[in-house]
Amino acid sequence: MPRRTAQPQAAPAPTALDASAAPAPTPTLAGERVAPDWRVLAATAVVLVLWASAFIAIRGIGDHLSPGSIALGRQLVGSIALIAIAAWRRPPLPRGRGLVLVIVYGVIWFAGYTLVLNVAERHLDAGTTAMLVNVAPLIVALVAGIAFKEGFPRPLMIGLGVGFTGVVIIALGGAGAHGDLFGIVLGLVAAVLYASGLLVQKVALKTTDALSATWVGCVVGAVALLPFLPQLVTEVGTAPTAAVAATVYLGLFPTAVAFLLWAWVLQRSTAGATASATLAVPAIAVLLSWLLLGELPTIAALVGGALCLVGVAWSRRR
Numbered sequence: 001m002p003r004r005t006a007q008p009q010a011a012p013a014p015t016a017l018d019a020s021a022a023p024a025p026t027p028t029l030a031g032e033r034v035a036p037d038w039r040v041l042a043a044t045a046v047v048l049v050l051w052a053s054a055f056i057a058i059r060g061i062g063d064h065l066s067p068g069s070i071a072l073g074r075q076l077v078g079s080i081a082l083i084a085i086a087a088w089r090r091p092p093l094p095r096g097r098g099l100v101l102v103i104v105y106g107v108i109w110f111a112g113y114t115l116v117l118n119v120a121e122r123h124l125d126a127g128t129t130a131m132l133v134n135v136a137p138l139i140v141a142l143v144a145g146i147a148f149k150e151g152f153p154r155p156l157m158i159g160l161g162v163g164f165t166g167v168v169i170i171a172l173g174g175a176g177a178h179g180d181l182f183g184i185v186l187g188l189v190a191a192v193l194y195a196s197g198l199l200v201q202k203v204a205l206k207t208t209d210a211l212s213a214t215w216v217g218c219v220v221g222a223v224a225l226l227p228f229l230p231q232l233v234t235e236v237g238t239a240p241t242a243a244v245a246a247t248v249y250l251g252l253f254p255t256a257v258a259f260l261l262w263a264w265v266l267q268r269s270t271a272g273a274t275a276s277a278t279l280a281v282p283a284i285a286v287l288l289s290w291l292l293l294g295e296l297p298t299i300a301a302l303v304g305g306a307l308c309l310v311g312v313a314w315s316r317r318r
Helices: 016-021 040-059 067-089 096-120 126-133 136-147 152-172 181-204 210-224 226-238 241-267 271-277 281-295 298-313
Strands: none
Touching: 040 126, 040 241, 040 281, 067 096, 067 210, 067 226, 067 241, 096 126, 096 181, 096 210, 126 152, 126 181, 126 281, 126 298, 136 152, 136 181, 152 298, 181 210, 181 241, 210 226, 210 241, 281 298
């Protein structure tokens, strides 16, 4: 009789349970290309407009509320809104290393960056401040090249050089009637805090839910700013209704809505690509500043800001 050979058995088809258990691929800081998603693009566009409007609101209420009061009021309103959303959605709380990173990012971004930005806008117009703050993507690229071993390709080095030239031009002649050198320094400090917060947040989001990272970070920022509470209570009692309403707006939209959408986008894209999208913020801020506040940066600031944006864009070339 002919010898019967064993037929190879087909592997069992994956079940729905297996599919749901498989972890979804997560973008890395090294940055593989991510397929365009209209939801990500729409969320990013909303974030950019809201963040640009924040520069205008901060500048507009600077005569009625101090920088510390604006920062604390903004974070308190944002915390209340985000806690309400978290109570409804009930996301898992950050734990362990993720919680530590969220706390660090809350102190750096929600407290430190917000406070320094408010002080900077006492010394600069909204458009110039926005251009200086958006040097942050260059800082992200520089840190990623060292800390995450992404290296220093030629486009990055050229972009750094062009961006630094733009900063020098702004510093030498870009402040104009609405600013001074101290404001330029504060704008660059805000950019460093912005970049640091983004990098820490990106690492935290690898193990932390976007909503949890945002509401816990915002609460941490509010707690860090509590020393300004007596000042806030006193100033709100005498400030015009429009200034108080603008502070509430800053907490609800550029903070709660924008940062929640930002964390959602950052989980689905790379840090470099997401940061580069903020290049549109200065253009929007300059337009709104001109229309609503009657302020325009000087020619030197516009030239320097354009070089900063070109430098950032060039640094992201493959």
